[in-house]
Amino acid sequence: MNAHPMSTSAPTLVRPPLVAVEKLRVDMPLGRSGSNVNIVDDVDFTIGVGERMALVGESGSGKSMTARALMQLDRIARVSGRIDFDGADLLKLSEREMRKLRGSSIAMVFQDPMSFLNPLMTIGEQVAETLRIRGVGKAEARKRALSVLDELGVDRAAERIDAYPHEFSGGMRQRVVLAMALVGEPRLLIADEPTTALDVRVQDQVLDLLDEVSTRRGLAVLLITHDLGVVAGFADRVMVMYSGRIVEDGEVGDVFARPRHPYTQGLIKAVPRIDQDLAALYAIPGAPPPPMNRPSGCTFHPRCDQRVQCCALELPATLQVGRTRVACHLHDAKGI
Numbered sequence: 001m002n003a004h005p006m007s008t009s010a011p012t013l014v015r016p017p018l019v020a021v022e023k024l025r026v027d028m029p030l031g032r033s034g035s036n037v038n039i040v041d042d043v044d045f046t047i048g049v050g051e052r053m054a055l056v057g058e059s060g061s062g063k064s065m066t067a068r069a070l071m072q073l074d075r076i077a078r079v080s081g082r083i084d085f086d087g088a089d090l091l092k093l094s095e096r097e098m099r100k101l102r103g104s105s106i107a108m109v110f111q112d113p114m115s116f117l118n119p120l121m122t123i124g125e126q127v128a129e130t131l132r133i134r135g136v137g138k139a140e141a142r143k144r145a146l147s148v149l150d151e152l153g154v155d156r157a158a159e160r161i162d163a164y165p166h167e168f169s170g171g172m173r174q175r176v177v178l179a180m181a182l183v184g185e186p187r188l189l190i191a192d193e194p195t196t197a198l199d200v201r202v203q204d205q206v207l208d209l210l211d212e213v214s215t216r217r218g219l220a221v222l223l224i225t226h227d228l229g230v231v232a233g234f235a236d237r238v239m240v241m242y243s244g245r246i247v248e249d250g251e252v253g254d255v256f257a258r259p260r261h262p263y264t265q266g267l268i269k270a271v272p273r274i275d276q277d278l279a280a281l282y283a284i285p286g287a288p289p290p291p292m293n294r295p296s297g298c299t300f301h302p303r304c305d306q307r308v309q310c311c312a313l314e315l316p317a318t319l320q321v322g323r324t325r326v327a328c329h330l331h332d333a334k335g336i
C-alpha cells in the first residue's frame with residue numbers, strides 16, 4: 001500500500017460526478033468581534049461515483065474545514081458557494097434535510113476512533129444506532145450491523161457485536177468506526193486522517209479494507225491525509241491545499257510524476273526515502289501563515305524558491321497545464 005509517491009498509475013476513466021463543489025468559501029467568526037476570518041476560499045472540485053479523491057496539505061491548510069463544510073458540521077461557520085451532491089445543492093437544504101443525508105448519503109470518519117466511540121455502549125448498538133435514528137427496527141438494525149462488521153473483517157462478529165470498545169484493538173476500533181459510517185450505505189465517505197493514529201501495519205490493513213469496500217460498493221471516498229505514500233497507494237486523484245486554496249489538482253500519477261506547483265514539488269521532495277541519509281531530509285522552509293495573516297498575492301510566495309516579481313502582488317488564477325490544474329504564476333503569462 002505504501003507505494004512511493006513517484007510511482008505512476010494508469011489514467012482513470014471519466015466518471016459521472018457525484019459531488020461538484022464550486023467556489024466554496026468558509027469563514028469563521030473571530031471571537032465576539034463581529035468580524036470573520038477566511039479559512040477556505042474559492043475551492044472547486046468534483047468527485048465521481050466510486051472515485052477516490054485525496055486532499056493533502058500541511059497542518060492548518062483547511063482540509064478538515066473543507067470536509068466539515070461538505071457535511072455542514074459547523075453551525076457557526078459561514079459557508080458559501082455551491083455543493084452539488086447527486087443533483088441537490090447541499091447549501092440550500094435545511095438542517096433537518098441535511099441530518100437525513102448525513103450517514104445515509106455522505107458519511108465521515110475521523111482520526112481518533114476512540115474519541116468517536118461511546119465506551120458505555122456495545123459495538124453492535126453503536127453501529128446499529130445510525131440506522132435506528134432513521135427508524136429502522138431493532139432486529140433489522142442489528143442484522144445489518146452484523147453484516148457490515150463481517151464485511152469489514154471483524155472476525156467472530158456474531159460474538160463480538162456485544163463487546164465494548166475497550167475490548168477491541170486500535171485497528172479493530174477503526175473498523176467499527178468504519179462500520180458505523182458504512183452501515184447506512186453512503187455513496188460518499190469522507191475519511192479525515194483515518195489511519196494517522198494507527199501503526200503502519202494496521203494503517204495498511206485499514207486502507208486495503210477501504211480500497212476493497214469502495215470498489216465493491218462503488219463508494220466514492222474523499223481521503224484527507226498528510227501521507228503522500230497513502231495517496232499514491234489509494235487515490236485516483238489528488239488535490240493539494242495551501243492556506244485555504246487548492247493550488248494543484250489532477251490524477252495522482254500525473255501530479256506525482258510532474259508536480260507543477262512549487263508547493264507540491266516541496267511536499268514530494270520532503271517525503272523521506274529509505275535510501276536517504278537523515279541529514280539530507282528536506283523540509284519546505286518556513287511555516288504556513290495563520291488565516292488572519294495571509295501574505296498578499298500568492299500566499300505561498302514567502303516560502304517559494306521559484307518566486308518571481310508578480311507573486312507577491314497578484315493571486316494566481318487556476319489554469320489547466322497539461323492534465324493538471326495549477327494556480328501558480330510560473331505557469332501563466334505573468335510569470336514568464
Ligand SMILES: Nc1ncnc2c1ncn2[C@@H]1O[C@H](COP(=O)(O)OP(=O)(O)OP(=O)(O)O)[C@@H](O)[C@H]1O
Pocket residue numbers: 028029039057058059060061062063064065066290291
Ligand atoms: N472553529 C474555528 N474557528 C476559527 N478558526 C478555526 C476553527 N477551526 C479551525 N480553524 C482554523 O482554520 C484553519 C484550517 O483548519 P483545518 O482544521 O481545516 O486544517 P487542516 O488542514 O485540517 O489541518 P490538520 O492537518 O492539522 O488537520 C486553521 O488555521 C485553524 O486554526
Ligand SMILES: [Mg+2]
Pocket residue numbers: 063064065192
Ligand atoms: Mg484536519
